[in-house]
Amino acid sequence: MKMSEYIDEAESVLLHTYNRYQIVFDKGEGVYLYDIEGKRYLDFAAGIAVFGLGYNNKKFNDAVKAQVDKLVHTSNYYYNVPAIEAAKKLTKAAGMDRVFFTNSGTEAIEGAIKTARKYAFNKDGKNDHEIIAMNHSFHGRSMGALSVTGNPHYQEAFKPLIGGIKFADFNDLDSVKVLVNDKTCAIILEPVQGEGGIYPATDEFLKGVRKICDENDILLIFDEIQCGMGRSGRMFAHEYAGVKPDVMTVAKALGNGLPIGAFLVNEKAAALVPGDHGTTYGGNPLVCAAADKVFDIFEEEHILENVNEVGAYLSEKLDELVNEYDFITAHRGVGLMQGLEFNVPVGPIAKETIESGVILITAGTNVIRFVPPLIVKKEHVDEMLKTFKGVLDKVNA
Numbered sequence: 001m002k003m004s005e006y007i008d009e010a011e012s013v014l015l016h017t018y019n020r021y022q023i024v025f026d027k028g029e030g031v032y033l034y035d036i037e038g039k040r041y042l043d044f045a046a047g048i049a050v051f052g053l054g055y056n057n058k059k060f061n062d063a064v065k066a067q068v069d070k071l072v073h074t075s076n077y078y079y080n081v082p083a084i085e086a087a088k089k090l091t092k093a094a095g096m097d098r099v100f101f102t103n104s105g106t107e108a109i110e111g112a113i114k115t116a117r118k119y120a121f122n123k124d125g126k127n128d129h130e131i132i133a134m135n136h137s138f139h140g141r142s143m144g145a146l147s148v149t150g151n152p153h154y155q156e157a158f159k160p161l162i163g164g165i166k167f168a169d170f171n172d173l174d175s176v177k178v179l180v181n182d183k184t185c186a187i188i189l190e191p192v193q194g195e196g197g198i199y200p201a202t203d204e205f206l207k208g209v210r211k212i213c214d215e216n217d218i219l220l221i222f223d224e225i226q227c228g229m230g231r232s233g234r235m236f237a238h239e240y241a242g243v244k245p246d247v248m249t250v251a252k253a254l255g256n257g258l259p260i261g262a263f264l265v266n267e268k269a270a271a272l273v274p275g276d277h278g279t280t281y282g283g284n285p286l287v288c289a290a291a292d293k294v295f296d297i298f299e300e301e302h303i304l305e306n307v308n309e310v311g312a313y314l315s316e317k318l319d320e321l322v323n324e325y326d327f328i329t330a331h332r333g334v335g336l337m338q339g340l341e342f343n344v345p346v347g348p349i350a351k352e353t354i355e356s357g358v359i360l361i362t363a364g365t366n367v368i369r370f371v372p373p374l375i376v377k378k379e380h381v382d383e384m385l386k387t388f389k390g391v392l393d394k395v396n397a
């Protein structure tokens with residue numbers, strides 16, 4: 001069947017919640033994707049910052065296949081070895097004490113919110129606790145996660161959301177301070193805002209928020225779902241500021257494409273006990289075997305070193321674009337999580353770039369996001385730029 005025929009079929013059966021690019025992908029190899037008509041694309045989106053280790057990584061595939069043949073699912077009434085191994089590696093990498101595995105990012109956020117409410121409930125037995133979240137944040141689409149997502153457009157039709165959520169301005173400590181009271185149980189933020197337009201938190205902001213939390217016995221929740229797992233050049237982006245959270249969420253690159261997320265807590269925030277929380281699939285042997293292998297490959301293939309080297313190169317090149325094109329107004333980012341801000345809508349630019357064979361994604365209406373697989377090389381950056389600049393020149397003309 002032709003691509004257009006598949007797309008017609010898709011639109012007759014799938015719920016129309018996305019305006020998709022008109023591509024049906026077939027397979028991937030390294031940093032390249034191929035559609036079902038054989039066209040090759042250089043991928044600078046990685047399935048929204050997920051496919052860190054690249055497509056068709058043999059070590060990863062072999063580990064997953066071996067686990068498929070052994071055991072895929074058992075439920076959480078029992079223990080399984082891949083979950084134990086993945087938990088040891090994740091807690092060690094994160095410097096956190098305990099982990100709960102979920103199936104997605106949004107579920108990890110639900111767990112973090114429940115942790116915060118239970119922690120406060122244990123202290124005063126009250127049900128009026130508040131959480132401070134950030135404007136322009138993104139934490140997911142389920143009701144709790146949506147409630148702390150600072151984007152009114154995503155929330156509007158789904159109210160009432162969960163109560164007791166207040167919004168402060170990212171990187172503005174005073175705006176956080178004025179919202180703190182004795183009902184506040186948590187402050188939640190992304191160390192680098194992703195969907196909101198690639199905004200890294202300042203060290204000063206993270207340190208200040210940590211201080212507020214310490215002084216008021218409030219839990220600090222870092223959402224590292226997008227910026228974590230090496231994307232920033234550190235295993236977790238908050239390491240740059242040397243500030244540790246009480247609760248942390250991870251997903252996206254954790255399973256390199258298999259659906260696994262997690263929330264981690266320090267011993268103090270381990271407030272959930274039997275009966276408080278659960279999941280049927282979460283942490284099953286298959287997805288945990290994948291996450292376990294991801295950590296091995298990070299070490300064996302020196303992923304962080306590559307992110308730092310190629311991230312610095314990408315960053316330098318994107319700075320040049322800001323100087324070169326008047327409609328590019330800013331460049332922000334860390335490691336292989338970079339963004340270019342435009343003063344024109346970026347939707348058509350992304351679409352044209354994709355049609356020219358390079359996959360890019362947007363963040364909001366005026367930011368182009370660069371989140372390639374973490375194994376990308378400088379030559380791929382050059383290849384991406386050649387195509388991207390071709391498109392920019394057309395826009396400029």
Ligand SMILES: *Cc1c(COP(=O)(O)O)cnc(C)c1O
Nearest residue numbers: 104105106138139140194225226
């Ligand atoms: C993607 C994302 C989520 C939601 O994860 P899902 O797996 O899509 O539910 C939450 N927080 C951040 C920062 C994200 O980037």
